[in-house]
């Protein structure tokens with residue numbers, strides 16, 4: 021069986037700066053895979069490179085066995101990949117409903133109401149604030165909106181970049197709960213970037229550690245959690261929220 | 262006390278500025294050019310500045326919270342009034358020709374042209390967030406397309422109108438391609454350059470455009486084949502309806518043509534706003550990266566915004582050409598782009614009603630002010646007022662700039678800044694402009 025997503029030898033550059041140095045990574049159907057690493061390690065770059073923005077300079081990205089490395093971004097997203105990018109990036113002056121619709125349009129979905137209900141089941145808060153402008157939501161609500169928007173295309177692969185950024189522990193737990201729930205009920209595959217390594221590794225089936233644009237360690241969540249060097253680098257100092 | 266000092270300071274600045282500008286006039290006589298002083302006019306202006314500044318400071322001095330509340334209430338009132346303002350404006354626009362005054366109909370035609378241009382540019386700037394300083398280029402392309410097609414191939418206005426729109430739309434897409442990666446200031450500079458390039462080409466391509474001499478004898482539009490000519494024979498409007506031929510008939514017809522074109526622009530923009538494409542434009546304005554990650558084809562979305570915006574500019578241009586019956590590159594200078602952009606910004610980016618109001622104020626307001634002042638002058642037999650009235654066109658730019666500054670101080674987000682959401686399931690909850698963070702939040 022081919023993996024849902026597999027990267028081999030992927031490099032990416034910003035001008036002369038090399039951000040990814042030969043990444044090999046696979047994500048199987050139905051898995052939750054997490055990517056951890058220090059600031060500037062290249063996690064967000066990796067997520068964006070999967071979407072073709074920036075494009076991988078060398079290496080190969082396969083989605084369901086097909087080489088998508090040279091596909092334009094919008095075509096990659098139309099294959100059932102959705103991303104909730106770092107920093108939420110919701111549309112501030114558009115309403116919550118319009119934000120959500122933006123997620124659905126691309127996939128050409130017509131059962132908008134069913135999609136909306138699916139999102140509301142996960143985040144009831146969004147339903148209450150449907151005609152409020154995105155920019156006036158609280159940070160946590162904005163994050164819910166960003167995830168909800170990504171889900172509106174009913175993706176098979178969800179890329180989540182730091183969904184816990186700037187949120188209270190309670191809200192983080194809520195969002196992680198939602199991810200687990202989605203994975204369990206719909207079989208959604210998730211690639212998750214997190215600073216909150218402890219929680220992310222507990223949630224994930226497998227994890228990768230990214231250092232300076234290269235993957236230095238890989239294993240199941242439990243394995244990585246047990247590694248002393250992981251504990252030292254990413255967990256000491258209050259990761260046990 | 263500080264208020265008083267401030268007011269004195271402002272008055273001093275006004276004296277320095279207006280002293281030479283208003284206080285001295287040149288009078289030509291048989292013996293040459295003479296300078297004449299006008300102390301009264303300067304005194305009036307300096308006095309106005311002094312008391313205006315004083316009033317502003319004391320008004321500001323009120324409780325800050327109270328001022329904010331007043332502002333909020335004002336915004337609310339405007340939004341509520343919007344419901345009535347639109348039909349009233351529409352009816353007034355429909356009824357205007359019945360005044361029978363050629364002057365008002367001409368002025369109305371001018372205002373409607375700018376409203377249409379404003380709505381067209383609003384698609385590019387207000388909705389898609391692409392700052393375009395060269396909108397006049399598409400106006401020019403539309404005007405020249407019609408003029409050349411009509412005079413070379415003997416085609417009628419109604420055949421050429423869609424062609425002019427399509428050609429202008431193509432020009433919009435052509436401009437769009439090289440600027441796909443540009444944003445903000447860089448985009449503004451390139452579009453500014455594009456506007457100038459078009460004008461300079463029109464000026465120098467003498468064999469095609471007749472250069473600075475322009476194109477004359479551009480045919481007038483017909484009403485279902487009926488011409489508006491003065492001979493009153495068969496096939497003319499007057500002859501068909503057994504009327505006395507009169508120029509006013511054509512003037513009124515032209516007025517209704519631009520009225521219809523403007524309504525069409527408005528209708529299309531409103532429809533597009535509710536459609537996926539319009540929503541994608543707005544999303545593009547908010548955050549391009551997010552748009553990409555949602556699978557929006559950013560390139561096509563931008564190009565359609567440029568193309569459709571330009572198309573309406575082209576329609577307006579074709580109308581301009583047929584109304585004037587004469588065009589030359591002089592009509593398509595940067596100041597036109599600036600005026601239309603100012604209308605869009607003053608109107609509150611993205612608001613249809615705001616753009617209409619801003620166009621009325623900016624284009625019609627000055628005329629009204631001149632009328633009012635000369636009326637005052639006649640009534641009071643005062644030379645001061647009629648003097649000001651006759652000189653007012655000279656201060657056009659000054660008043661224009663002043664209006665912009667005042668507007669941006671009082672209502673920095675434009676006349677009608679509360680944007681109604683394109684879709685909502687419940688009754689739309691208007692969020693005050695003050696609550697929405699500037700730019701990306």
Ligand SMILES: Nc1ncnc2c1ncn2[C@@H]1O[C@H](COP(=O)(O)OP(=O)(O)OP(=O)(O)O)[C@@H](O)[C@H]1O
Nearest residue numbers: 034037039057058059060061062063064065066106
């Ligand atoms: N647009 C850009 N232009 C140039 N360099 C960039 C750009 N974006 C990222 N970089 C650089 O690429 C490297 C990887 O950045 P990236 O955003 O992928 O890190 P990250 O692992 O997501 O970090 P964080 O945990 O802080 O989000 C960094 O050195 C960064 O400075």
Ligand SMILES: [Mg+2]
Nearest residue numbers: 063064065106
């Ligand atoms: Mg990052």
